[in-house]
Amino acid sequence: MGIALPQHIKDALDEKVMVYIATTLEDGGPHVTAMWVDYEGDNLLFSTAAGRVKANNLLRDPRVSIAFVAAGDAYHPYTIQGRVVRTDTDGKYLINRLAKKYLDLDEYPWTQEGEVRFNCVVEVDSVTG
Numbered sequence: 001m002g003i004a005l006p007q008h009i010k011d012a013l014d015e016k017v018m019v020y021i022a023t024t025l026e027d028g029g030p031h032v033t034a035m036w037v038d039y040e041g042d043n044l045l046f047s048t049a050a051g052r053v054k055a056n057n058l059l060r061d062p063r064v065s066i067a068f069v070a071a072g073d074a075y076h077p078y079t080i081q082g083r084v085v086r087t088d089t090d091g092k093y094l095i096n097r098l099a100k101k102y103l104d105l106d107e108y109p110w111t112q113e114g115e116v117r118f119n120c121v122v123e124v125d126s127v128t129g
Contacts (some may be wrong), residue, residue: 001083002123005042009078009127013039015071016102021046022065023057031057036098037066044082044122047095057116058084078129086121089102094119 008125022032038045044066048055058064062084070076092108095117099108 002042002085003127005039005044005124006127009129010039011078012068012070012078013037013044015053017068017071019046019066021054022067023054024061024063025053025057025121028062033040036102038094038098038101039070040121042124043057043085044080044124045094046122047098048115048118049112050089050118057088058087058118058120066122076129080122080124080128081126082122082124084120085123088119089116090119090120092117 014126017037018034019037020059021035021037022030025031031053035046035048048058064084066080066082068078071080092111095108095111096106099105101111
């Protein structure tokens with residue numbers, strides 16, 4: 001069971017901050033990508049597409065490390081360790097929700113035909129910052 005996501009982290013994530021999510025490649029090396037993120041309760045949420053390196057990494061090893069800086073304060077970094085506890089392929093609801101937050105658009109504009117979205121739920125194990 002994960003830990004409670006502190007309110008100051010939720011407050012920081014309410015802004016349009018870009019986070020960097022690290023997953024583990026098959027050879028054990030790191031794979032880092034810039035992402036949009038949101039939260040529900042104490043869990044973080046992000047979306048990726050099936051077949052991408054990140055999605056393949058998560059199917060093999062659900063551990064993630066997420067880093068970001070607070071909006072307007074590059075000297076206040078946060079790091080979150082956790083694991084993806086669920087990957088749903090139930091549509092574009094999450095990527096559309098993130099497009100609303102980050103772009104103020106009702107629909108994600110870069111969906112590829114036939115794309116299957118992985119809607120990932122991260123249970124938080126530790127927070128620094």
